[in-house]
Amino acid sequence: MKLPEVKINNALFTDLEVATSIDNNSRIGAKLLDYGTMVIDYLNRKFYFISFDEQNEINVSSPDIGFLLKAENDTIKIGMVWDNSEACKKGIKSNNIIKAIDDYNLTKMPLCELFFRVREKIAKKSVLKFTLLDENGQEKIVELEHK
Numbered sequence: 001m002k003l004p005e006v007k008i009n010n011a012l013f014t015d016l017e018v019a020t021s022i023d024n025n026s027r028i029g030a031k032l033l034d035y036g037t038m039v040i041d042y043l044n045r046k047f048y049f050i051s052f053d054e055q056n057e058i059n060v061s062s063p064d065i066g067f068l069l070k071a072e073n074d075t076i077k078i079g080m081v082w083d084n085s086e087a088c089k090k091g092i093k094s095n096n097i098i099k100a101i102d103d104y105n106l107t108k109m110p111l112c113e114l115f116f117r118v119r120e121k122i123a124k125k126s127v128l129k130f131t132l133l134d135e136n137g138q139e140k141i142v143e144l145e146h147k
Contacts (some may be wrong), residue, residue, distance in 0.1 A: 011036060011051040013058050042099065065122055065146040067092060074111050076118050078132070090142045100131035122146065 003016045013035075032038055032049065035058050039048040051058065066085025067078050078096040081088050087133055101121045106114055122128065129144045134140060 008032075008049045008053075010056050011049055011053070011058060012056060061083055065128070065144055066098060067094075069098075071111055071114075076106060076114050078109075087142075090144065091140070092130075092132065092142055092144075095135060096140075097133040098130060099133055099139070102129050103131075 004114040006013045029045035066087030067081045076098045
């Protein structure tokens, strides 16, 4: 889901993409740390966020590729696929394993590095070639353009 704006303390986040997952690897709020310092005052039950940006307006738009990523069993998989997205129309399904992006093999690296490499690849190019494995182990190559 995309929210036009969310205000946390004095920081205004615009074009915010939010999603939930049902896996055990919750990352709620982790991306906030890219934009400022988070302080949790347990004693007084308070949450503080101090933006790195002096203007306090932070645009967090990200490339829209039509699906979310999820980590599972040392692999990066397709999470939720947006209805009517190019990814959906090209047959990408939830739980497909991402084996490679543009011939960059993703099968032999630690999970944390893997997750960040995938996001980095997606952010750098507007057209990407994904090599996927479906639930039957069949390999599929799909080219996607993102906005």
